Amino acid sequence: MAEKLADPGSGALLPPPNLGAGLEGRGVIVTGAAGGIGRAVAQCFAAVGASVMAVDLDADAVEQVVAELPGLRHFALAADLTSMTSPHQIVEAATRQFGTIRALAHTAAVLRRQATVDAVTEDDWDRQLDTNLKATFFLCREVANTMVRGGGPGSVITFTSQGWWTGGFGGSVVYNTAKGGVVTLTRGLARSYGPTGVTFNSVAPGQVRTRMLLEGLDSDVLLAMTEATPLKRVAEPEEIAPVVVFLASDHARFITGATINASGGFLMY
Numbered sequence: 001m002a003e004k005l006a007d008p009g010s011g012a013l014l015p016p017p018n019l020g021a022g023l024e025g026r027g028v029i030v031t032g033a034a035g036g037i038g039r040a041v042a043q044c045f046a047a048v049g050a051s052v053m054a055v056d057l058d059a060d061a062v063e064q065v066v067a068e069l070p071g072l073r074h075f076a077l078a079a080d081l082t083s084m085t086s087p088h089q090i091v092e093a094a095t096r097q098f099g100t101i102r103a104l105a106h107t108a109a110v111l112r113r114q115a116t117v118d119a120v121t122e123d124d125w126d127r128q129l130d131t132n133l134k135a136t137f138f139l140c141r142e143v144a145n146t147m148v149r150g151g152g153p154g155s156v157i158t159f160t161s162q163g164w165w166t167g168g169f170g171g172s173v174v175y176n177t178a179k180g181g182v183v184t185l186t187r188g189l190a191r192s193y194g195p196t197g198v199t200f201n202s203v204a205p206g207q208v209r210t211r212m213l214l215e216g217l218d219s220d221v222l223l224a225m226t227e228a229t230p231l232k233r234v235a236e237p238e239e240i241a242p243v244v245v246f247l248a249s250d251h252a253r254f255i256t257g258a259t260i261n262a263s264g265g266f267l268m269y
């Protein structure tokens, strides 16, 4: 349920000037936590005092991420988010450990880079839509319902991409179609869950130095994308993580349905 707010103008609404306001000692879930951005998000949550449940397909890597987090009560869970049993399994483990869930940062995704539209296979379509869009809906719904039952507040942060806007190009249009769906889904869930006090926002990175960006990417394409970015560089994962923590924090309690453009000016909206 929505929290009772203090009187506007009384000063009582102002959060303390720390990035993770409201997250100290609270349980958060990070999916894709063994990935470049997910790992940085897990580290940033831990640094502000939150307890992290780190979820990833890669069991060994996600255990390693948790072993390196500062603070207590963090734990890892190996799960395939495309399995329809995963959302319940994740929520059950999180509530057992934390009692209530304060935030979900859902970074897990796959990119199948193909050179041309014609090279895209049915398996490419299914894998990317299942992982990036279908799994996002079922996980977000399960977590949000649990947040509502727990009495709120709760924050859900999904991951889209600059390609939600551009549509990508050639063989990447399928990945970007899913990412367009993530924006629409996030907006629809923000409207649906608004009255409960659970917020939904999406982060739209440009180019971030991770395995997903660099694997199989032509160096000329990377150079062209960097040239088209006013800041003239790719982002480090650590530059995306604080955006997520901000959206989960009390500072962002009146933000819902937003798509936060973190593209170094590659896109401007």
Ligand SMILES: NC(=O)c1ccc[n+]([C@@H]2O[C@H](COP(=O)([O-])OP(=O)(O)OC[C@H]3O[C@@H](n4cnc5c(N)ncnc54)[C@H](O)[C@@H]3O)[C@@H](O)[C@H]2O)c1
Pocket: 031, 032, 033, 034, 035, 036, 037, 038, 055, 056, 057, 058, 079, 080, 081, 082, 106, 107, 108, 109, 110, 131, 159, 160, 161, 162, 204, 205, 206, 207, 208, 209, 210, 211, 212, 213
């Ligand atoms: N790196 C970029 O330039 C960039 C740009 C725009 C958007 N993004 C988005 O940012 C998010 C994080 O990307 P990244 O660059 O860190 O990618 P990454 O490849 O480094 O990490 C993705 C992680 O998701 C996990 N994962 C994939 N499928 C899974 C499944 N079915 N179940 C559980 N875990 C699964 C992988 O094991 C991996 O650890 C993604 O949503 C991506 O689409 C990245």
